[in-house]
Amino acid sequence: MMRLAVYVHFPYCERRCPYCDFATVAEERDRIPHERYASAIAEELSARADELRGFELHSIFFGGGTPSLWASESMGRAIEAIRSRFEPSRSVEITVECNPSSLDRAKVCELRSIGVNRLSIGVQSLDDERLRFLGRLHDAQGALRALEAARSEFERVSADLIFAAANQSEEELLRELDALLGFDLEHLSLYALTIEEGTPFFERLRRGKLPMASDERYARLFLEAEARLLREGYRHYEVSNYARPGGESAHNLAYWQGESYLGLGAAAVGCLPLPNHRAVRRKNRIAPNEYLDAPAAEAQEMEILEPLDRLNEALMLGLRLEDGLSLAQVKERTGLDVLEEKGRAIQRGMERADLVLEGDRLRVPRDRWLRLDGIIVDLF
Ligand code: SF4
Structure with missing residues (x-):
């Protein structure tokens, strides 16, 4: 389950x-x-x-x-x-x-x-x-x-x-x-x-x-x-x-590790998996009264995330963690290999000591967190 x-x-x-x-x-x-x-x-x-x-x-x-x-x-x-x-x-x-x-x-x-x-x-x-x-x-x-x-x-x-x-x-x-x-x-x-x-x-x-x-x-x-x-x-x-x-x-x-989440209530956002390593992100109606009038109505926004979108999101969120992200877990969810998709950028990051790859985990060392946003942007 x-x-x-x-x-x-x-x-x-x-x-x-x-x-x-x-x-x-x-x-x-x-x-x-x-x-x-x-x-x-x-x-x-x-x-x-x-x-x-x-x-x-x-x-x-x-x-x-x-x-x-x-x-x-x-x-x-x-x-x-x-x-x-x-x-x-x-x-x-x-x-x-x-x-x-x-x-x-x-x-x-x-x-x-x-x-x-x-x-x-x-x-x-x-x-x-x-x-x-x-x-x-x-x-x-x-x-x-x-x-x-x-x-x-x-x-x-x-x-x-x-x-x-x-x-x-x-x-x-x-x-x-x-x-x-x-x-x-x-x-x-x-x-x-x-x-x-x-x-x-x-x-x-x-x-x-x-x-x-x-x-x-x-x-x-x-x-x-x-x-x-x-x-x-x-x-x-x-x-x-x-x-x-x-x-x-x-x-x-659970968010940072890319697990599934359900959003309930006005303006709530959720993201659930679909077949073929895709996912759907849904945002509920924002105005509380509109939501209250029709809680079961269609979402205000629906966005399909393709496997590469999910991989990018996994990097953006997972690299905020001291433990970083598990490459095997990303592969299981997206069907994609992080090192194949981002190999060159990751190599450059490692040469600058902005990224560390240890076994299955890719992370940004804590002493680089003050420039975390820039390090992540360099991967895209
Ligand atoms: S407006 Fe409400 S949700 Fe926003 S910071 Fe103030 S108390 Fe928190």
């Missing part, structure tokens, strides 16, 4: 953050159609039941948006609807993305009682000024309270941190990391602030009104954070992600 990672997109937030380009809408908590959204997920699943044959459930990830705003009972119905489509299994990782402004002790207990076993908390910063700059609803104390509540019930907790925002210094970043380390989290995600077109931050940047870290500052922060977390026993297992040994995100590893 093939493993399947299931992503459920919850498209509502209390307020839009000025840097965010995710598919979300701002909605008051009381006006979110909690039950209707759960029913829509169940309806979409029924309509797509044929696509799930031959899979075993590996993980469920509720992302958004702000899934911690979703009434737990309704989310529990969605979990049941998903689980009931597969053979029972106890080892399914079920993660919920949470914002500190919608996560307290009571909510944490509810999430535990509906079968959630991992929380990913959008801390983003532990500095009040930086949180205001990022337009977040919580302050540092709120983030610390949410982490405390999460750790009181969950072994598996991850925190997201945005770095290199608003002229952050190395000392400031290390102070925030130290505060997080006090919670003995099994997983940390560190993302640099990126400015996406169409966001208020993009407009501010265009008008020269957004303080941005230079490339040099970004590099120093990236390396300082890495050194600190490695000293604490974390593994830098993906460019933006750190974990205690065994604490990696099974769901995200």
Whole structure:
């Protein structure tokens, strides 16, 4: 049986953050159609039941948006609807993305009682000024309270941190990391602030009104954070992600390792295999109301991935991992041999020490990660 990672997109937030380009809408908590959204997920699943044959459930990830705003009972119905489509299994990782402004002790207990076993908390910063700059609803104390509540019930907790925002210094970043380390989290995600077109931050940047870290500052922060977390026993297992040994995100590893994933909900994206080493990528209707009106309707976008597209994607995602990618696995999925398709470019990369080939695995050494994008582009 093939493993399947299931992503459920919850498209509502209390307020839009000025840097965010995710598919979300701002909605008051009381006006979110909690039950209707759960029913829509169940309806979409029924309509797509044929696509799930031959899979075993590996993980469920509720992302958004702000899934911690979703009434737990309704989310529990969605979990049941998903689980009931597969053979029972106890080892399914079920993660919920949470914002500190919608996560307290009571909510944490509810999430535990509906079968959630991992929380990913959008801390983003532990500095009040930086949180205001990022337009977040919580302050540092709120983030610390949410982490405390999460750790009181969950072994598996991850925190997201945005770095290199608003002229952050190395000392400031290390102070925030130290505060997080006090919670003995099994997983940390560190993302640099990126400015996406169409966001208020993009407009501010265009008008020269957004303080941005230079490339040099970004590099120093990236390396300082890495050194600190490695000293604490974390593994830098993906460019933006750190974990205690065994604490990696099974769901995200499935993406990076090119496994199959199903996307449910408004704007959700999934990618499932087709015969002859092809695959189909599907994106659901983006507007929540359109999705709610017809959850079983045709996708908004469908794209057929040919074997070479899949091989390129395997390189783009797999080389983000410290362990790199398995050439045998890529061959099994795409029918293509990476060394035959990309031999010359890989050879050049190895001569520059940008790439390492060890047995079956091709990887980019960690000390080259600051120029990972360029190394990957050189392969195409
Ligand atoms: S809470 Fe998260 S998903 Fe919602 S607008 Fe802010 S960054 Fe985007």
